[in-house]
Amino acid sequence: MRLADLETPALLLDAAKMRANIARMNATMRRHGVTLRPHLKTAKSVEVACAMVEGWPGGVTVSTLREADQFFAAGFRDILYAVGIAPNKLAHVAELTRRGATLSLILDSIAAAEAVAAFGRAEGLKLPVLIEIDSDRHRAGVAPDDAALLAAIAGRLADGAELRGVMTHGGGSYDAPGEERIAAHAELERSGTVRAAEALRSAGFPCPVVSVGSTPTATFARDLSGVAEVRVGVYVFQDLVMAGLGVCAVDDIAISVAATVIGHQAERGWLITDAGWMALSRDRGTQAQPVDQGYGLVSGTEDLIVISANQEHGIVADRHGRPLDLARFPIGTMLRILPNHACATAAQHDRYHVLDGDDAIAALWPRFGGWA
Amino acid sequence: MRLADLETPALLLDAAKMRANIARMNATMRRHGVTLRPHLKTAKSVEVACAMVEGWPGGVTVSTLREADQFFAAGFRDILYAVGIAPNKLAHVAELTRRGATLSLILDSIAAAEAVAAFGRAEGLKLPVLIEIDSDRHRAGVAPDDAALLAAIAGRLADGAELRGVMTHGGGSYDAPGEERIAAHAELERSGTVRAAEALRSAGFPCPVVSVGSTPTATFARDLSGVAEVRVGVYVFQDLVMAGLGVCAVDDIAISVAATVIGHQAERGWLITDAGWMALSRDRGTQAQPVDQGYGLVSGTEDLIVISANQEHGIVADRHGRPLDLARFPIGTMLRILPNHACATAAQHDRYHVLDGDDAIAALWPRFGGWA
Structure with a gap:
């Protein structure tokens, strides 16, 4: 796949x-x-x-x-x-x-x-x-x-x-x-x-x-x-909180959430994606760190973060408020969002899609939650 | 049960x-x-x-x-x-x-x-x-x-x-x-x-x-x-965010998280429970409301809230900072925590324990998460 x-x-x-x-x-x-x-x-x-x-x-x-x-x-x-x-x-x-x-x-x-x-x-x-x-x-x-x-x-x-x-x-x-x-x-x-x-x-x-x-x-x-x-x-897995503490590099983070651009807020230069807090978690562990990553950082970028999240919607914007060039992100574009807190983000999912290289999914590994 | x-x-x-x-x-x-x-x-x-x-x-x-x-x-x-x-x-x-x-x-x-x-x-x-x-x-x-x-x-x-x-x-x-x-x-x-x-x-x-x-x-x-x-x-279900908006009363909230006191912070007058953010969610939807309920309000009280949460630990304290009388809450005491946001808290669980009255569990209703 x-x-x-x-x-x-x-x-x-x-x-x-x-x-x-x-x-x-x-x-x-x-x-x-x-x-x-x-x-x-x-x-x-x-x-x-x-x-x-x-x-x-x-x-x-x-x-x-x-x-x-x-x-x-x-x-x-x-x-x-x-x-x-x-x-x-x-x-x-x-x-x-x-x-x-x-x-x-x-x-x-x-x-x-x-x-x-x-x-x-x-x-x-x-x-x-x-x-x-x-x-x-x-x-x-x-x-x-x-x-x-x-x-x-x-x-x-x-x-x-x-x-x-x-x-x-x-x-x-x-x-x-x-x-x-x-x-x-x-x-x-x-x-x-x-x-x-x-x-x-x-x-x-x-x-x-x-x-x-x-x-x-x-x-x-x-x-x-x-x-x-x-x-x-x-x-x-490491995560953005660990990177913010200096414990790892952002590039060491092994998990991310694949999200798709489903709309644009043209006036504000924002992307709307289908990864809200249900997929990312509500964790805001970087909020008190020098670099606040919102609800997550778009992998491969320095300044694109999820600035707000509803249940199944994430708003992606430039952290400095500069409007994005929306033509670069047409509807259907896939983004990968790095997590603030690996434990919290992974807990929102029931499986890992294991990447083989950048483009192939080699395996599905189930994960579980719950207590009793 | x-x-x-x-x-x-x-x-x-x-x-x-x-x-x-x-x-x-x-x-x-x-x-x-x-x-x-x-x-x-x-x-x-x-x-x-x-x-x-x-x-x-x-x-x-x-x-x-x-x-x-x-x-x-x-x-x-x-x-x-x-x-x-x-x-x-x-x-x-x-x-x-x-x-x-x-x-x-x-x-x-x-x-x-x-x-x-x-x-x-x-x-x-x-x-x-x-x-x-x-x-x-x-x-x-x-x-x-x-x-x-x-x-x-x-x-x-x-x-x-x-x-x-x-x-x-x-x-x-x-x-x-x-x-x-x-x-x-x-x-x-x-x-x-x-x-x-x-x-x-x-x-x-x-x-x-x-x-x-x-x-x-x-x-x-x-x-x-x-x-x-x-x-x-x-x-x-209603929730504390809805109550804070005036949409319902706190007493209308139909779901809660059962938590157990597992320890005391005697110096600070705090309870430590086994319901952390994994069980309550990271939602802090009441943070911007006039009454901040922390990570949730202890049912039946006005002032006991979850002031902080780790993955599987919740700290329960008086919202005004008054030390609790810990003898009233011995280890093993069960508390019920009302959720900030019903969607977020319920999503952390895979079943509902349906109460019949105050003390009996009449049924287990499964719930699911995930996307594809």
């Missing part, structure tokens, strides 16, 4: 760029001597996941139990569910565990530890657990130096669960553009989790796993001493 | 509120003596669509050909595809037409009219077409008084397609809160399409259909003389 024959909007995946992104992150992790545990929440695709785990025996990370179900069905066994566990999900966790998954959970409170341990005792299961650490005051987790709370959680887990270690997600790095500031966030991740692990070990608890990660911090970390594994996901 | 046993996040539908919303809009349309052609883009569910069309013989409206496929398969025959047609979709349109659908298209340019007519001549099909009118300079369409362009488009359609009439979508009403301003937008819709229809008739072209609509304008229109049909979709 030719790209030109595709019904739009449609999600495109440049597999060569994806492989280059994977190779770059793999090399960085090997240089640090740590294990990569790829986060599959960005891709939600078995084919992409297989490319990400190649050479890494350390399991995978997921953000939903639906991902755990799907990747377990595809043969993945060692799965970290990296969202604080809620009691209503424990029956699902037990079911996957009994079928053979090693599904690790995370939590950051005595209440959650007690719930998991009580469930484990009742069900005769010792579920593996990591304690979440708040390394950058970003969202969730135990403060790295709250040794008393760490020991209290570990104590509650001792009878009914299996404490495996500590983990953090340096999400604050998304607001800290540039290599220097991101490297500082990476050190917050590393030092916070290592201190928390030492506190647990000093209190007599085992803590074999120290797990950190975000695509920005993994890219620019200078030292990962004491870290066992790194979790990253967005790197596989 | 009890609501309390549900794995979260999950999309809930209060069917009694939905039926009341449908009844209210039906009564408004009957009072005006016009036909309702429900827009199914909000619901994307056969069960919801059946409730919306009850009593209306005038067909339905869709925003994607996937919707046309799905609703045709469910027995709907008269379908208006209300996004400007792109040439790459004509083969799909022809296929549905040959299988028995009456699939009407919209367009607003000579180029698109020529493409549709040429396709029709080549395939031996006379596809029904409405000309899109730009009644409020909102997005797409021919200016209502551009009689020359209207006649030129109609002329191009004469040999190879079937001109059915004119249509508009008064999307500008979303930026015009309050009954008075919305009623003025409704009159722009009505008068613009009626003038365009008269121009076409004066030029010798048939124009039986005059089609208008948006949930705000349909709710507050004072006069629909000359209008044949009204297209509306959001009314079926």
Whole structure:
């Protein structure tokens, strides 16, 4: 199938760029001597996941139990569910565990530890657990130096669960553009989790796993001493937010949305396309960055962006307000829109159209969403 | 199944509120003596669509050909595809037409009219077409008084397609809160399409259909003389944007996202839940309204909103910054988050959990997304 024959909007995946992104992150992790545990929440695709785990025996990370179900069905066994566990999900966790998954959970409170341990005792299961650490005051987790709370959680887990270690997600790095500031966030991740692990070990608890990660911090970390594994996901596709942070080049972005010009606003010099927010997502992650990319940048251009979006309409215009020469973009013209946020844009689609070169679609890779 | 046993996040539908919303809009349309052609883009569910069309013989409206496929398969025959047609979709349109659908298209340019007519001549099909009118300079369409362009488009359609009439979508009403301003937008819709229809008739072209609509304008229109049909979709569920415009009450909103408290930020008095933007959508449609609802309002409260959202985490806090009494919301507490924008939030889910009363789930209704 030719790209030109595709019904739009449609999600495109440049597999060569994806492989280059994977190779770059793999090399960085090997240089640090740590294990990569790829986060599959960005891709939600078995084919992409297989490319990400190649050479890494350390399991995978997921953000939903639906991902755990799907990747377990595809043969993945060692799965970290990296969202604080809620009691209503424990029956699902037990079911996957009994079928053979090693599904690790995370939590950051005595209440959650007690719930998991009580469930484990009742069900005769010792579920593996990591304690979440708040390394950058970003969202969730135990403060790295709250040794008393760490020991209290570990104590509650001792009878009914299996404490495996500590983990953090340096999400604050998304607001800290540039290599220097991101490297500082990476050190917050590393030092916070290592201190928390030492506190647990000093209190007599085992803590074999120290797990950190975000695509920005993994890219620019200078030292990962004491870290066992790194979790990253967005790197596989990259996106305009990552480019705005300096983590990748715009040309590294491996996914885009094919859109067709369906009309012109002649007075204003705008194009109307059939890719609205349903196809692009409502993500405006570049809004607070130095270069606001609207709802996405037209691939191959510097200044054509989606300035506004309705459900199934996108308005493409020059970012500086100069009217476009509409004759260059007749009705039927196909554009490729690069995403602000790969996770959000990909989530609006149920398949990847895998490009072979610039003009041929070599494969369709299904992707899934949902939770339970 | 009890609501309390549900794995979260999950999309809930209060069917009694939905039926009341449908009844209210039906009564408004009957009072005006016009036909309702429900827009199914909000619901994307056969069960919801059946409730919306009850009593209306005038067909339905869709925003994607996937919707046309799905609703045709469910027995709907008269379908208006209300996004400007792109040439790459004509083969799909022809296929549905040959299988028995009456699939009407919209367009607003000579180029698109020529493409549709040429396709029709080549395939031996006379596809029904409405000309899109730009009644409020909102997005797409021919200016209502551009009689020359209207006649030129109609002329191009004469040999190879079937001109059915004119249509508009008064999307500008979303930026015009309050009954008075919305009623003025409704009159722009009505008068613009009626003038365009008269121009076409004066030029010798048939124009039986005059089609208008948006949930705000349909709710507050004072006069629909000359209008044949009204297209509306959001009314079926309503949402916080509609409530902010004064179109409905918060208590009319029929869908919500069930979320569970998975942690506390004790220092800040925040709740962390398992409903992030993947479950709520990134829509921030209330941001520019007098009351900004963040990523959604906790049902049953006036001041608890989702102040920020990551992929699978939502931060719930008091809108005025007062720390919450966290003991009232222990880990495991279920909250229901009302959506900013029903179309966007529902699109993040693959099923509706239909509530029977406050505590029982009576049914699961599947919903779909996608395009081709």
